[in-house]
Amino acid sequence: MQSGAAQTTAEGKTLLKIQDLSFRYPGESADELGILALEGIEVDVREGEFVSIVGPSGCGKSTLLSVVGGLVSGFEGSVSIRGEEVRKPHPDIGVVFQEDSTFPWRNALRNVEFGLELRGVPKEERRRRAQEILRLFGLEGFEQRFPGHLSGGMKQRVAIARTLVLEPEILLMDEPFGALDEQTRIILGEELLRIQQELRQTVLFITHNIQESIMLSDRVVILSARPGRIKAVMDVDFPRPRDSTLISSTHFAELVGKIWAVLRDESLKAFGQDSQKKEANNA
Numbered sequence: 001m002q003s004g005a006a007q008t009t010a011e012g013k014t015l016l017k018i019q020d021l022s023f024r025y026p027g028e029s030a031d032e033l034g035i036l037a038l039e040g041i042e043v044d045v046r047e048g049e050f051v052s053i054v055g056p057s058g059c060g061k062s063t064l065l066s067v068v069g070g071l072v073s074g075f076e077g078s079v080s081i082r083g084e085e086v087r088k089p090h091p092d093i094g095v096v097f098q099e100d101s102t103f104p105w106r107n108a109l110r111n112v113e114f115g116l117e118l119r120g121v122p123k124e125e126r127r128r129r130a131q132e133i134l135r136l137f138g139l140e141g142f143e144q145r146f147p148g149h150l151s152g153g154m155k156q157r158v159a160i161a162r163t164l165v166l167e168p169e170i171l172l173m174d175e176p177f178g179a180l181d182e183q184t185r186i187i188l189g190e191e192l193l194r195i196q197q198e199l200r201q202t203v204l205f206i207t208h209n210i211q212e213s214i215m216l217s218d219r220v221v222i223l224s225a226r227p228g229r230i231k232a233v234m235d236v237d238f239p240r241p242r243d244s245t246l247i248s249s250t251h252f253a254e255l256v257g258k259i260w261a262v263l264r265d266e267s268l269k270a271f272g273q274d275s276q277k278k279e280a281n282n283a
C-alpha cells in the first residue's frame with residue numbers, strides 16, 4: 001500500500017490526469033467560507049485502467065466525479081484528458097450516475113440511441129450500434145421494453161449502455177450499482193468486468209463498497225474524511241480476466257482488511273463530523 005498521490009507506476013499512456021485538485025462549495029453569503037470538499041487530489045489514470053475511489057460518506061467522492069466530468073467549475077488545480085484541460089463536459093468523458101437515469105418514455109433501444117441522435121448519427125448506424133451494445137449487455141430481446149417494464153438491474157444496464165455506445169475514452173461511474181440489492185450488484189459488477197475487459201475501457205469508479213472496488217479495479221484510491229485528501233493507494237494484483245469467484249479467496253479477504261484498516265479511522269471521523277453537524281443544527 002502506498003500513501004499520498006495516486007500516480008501510476010505501471011506502463012501505459014496516461015489518459016486522465018488530476019493535479020493538485022481542491023474544491024470548495026461556496027458559502028451562503030460572501031463572508032461565509034463554505035465547505036472545503038476536496039484538497040490536493042492527484043490521480044493519474046492510464047489507458048485501459050480501472051481505478052476506484054473509495055472513502056467515507058461525505059468525503060467528496062461525488063464532487064470529484066462532477067469536477068472530472070466537467071459538471072462543476074471553480075476548482076483549483078487541473079483536470080486533463082490526453083493533455084487537454086477539462087472545464088466543461090467533454091465528448092471523450094462519459095458519466096453514469098447511481099440513480100436511474102433512463103427516459104421512461106423511450107424503450108431500451110431508443111434510450112441507447114439518444115446520445116447518438118444528439119450527435120447526428122444517421123438512423124441506420126445508430127440502430128446498429130445501439131443493438132450491438134444492448135447485445136453486449138445481455139439485453140437482446142428487451143430492446144422494445146420501456147424502463148417501467150425492466151428490473152432495476154436491467155435499467156442500470158441500459159443506462160450504462162447508453163453512455164458506452166458513445167465510445168467515451170473514459171467512463172466515470174458514480175455508485176452505479178448503489179441502489180441495487182447485493183446479488184444484483186455482484187452480478188452487474190461481473191458483467192461490467194467482462195465488458196470492460198472486452199472493450200479495454202478506461203474507468204474511474206466511485207463506490208463506498210470495498211469488495212466492489214477490489215473485484216473491479218487495478219488500483220483503489222482511498223480518500224480521507226472531508227476534506228477529501230488521498231489517504232492511501234492500493235494496487236489490486238488479481239490477474240485478468242477476473243470474475244466474482246475471487247471474492248471467496250484468502251487474498252481477497254486480506255485486501256478487504258487492508259482497505260478497511262485505513263477506511264475505519266476515516267469513517268469514524270466522518271461519523272463525528274455528521275454528529276457535530278446534527279448537534280449544531282439542534283442547538
Ligand SMILES: Nc1ncnc2c1ncn2[C@@H]1O[C@H](COP(=O)(O)OP(=O)(O)OP(=O)(O)O)[C@@H](O)[C@H]1O
Pocket residue numbers: 025026035037055056057058059060061062063064208226
Ligand atoms: N451543492 C453543495 N453545496 C454545499 N455543500 C455540498 C454540496 N454538495 C455536497 N456538499 C458537501 O460537500 C461534501 C462532499 O459531498 P459529496 O457528495 O461529494 O460526498 P460523497 O463522498 O460523495 O458522499 P456520499 O458517500 O455520502 O455520497 C459533503 O460534506 C457535502 O455535504
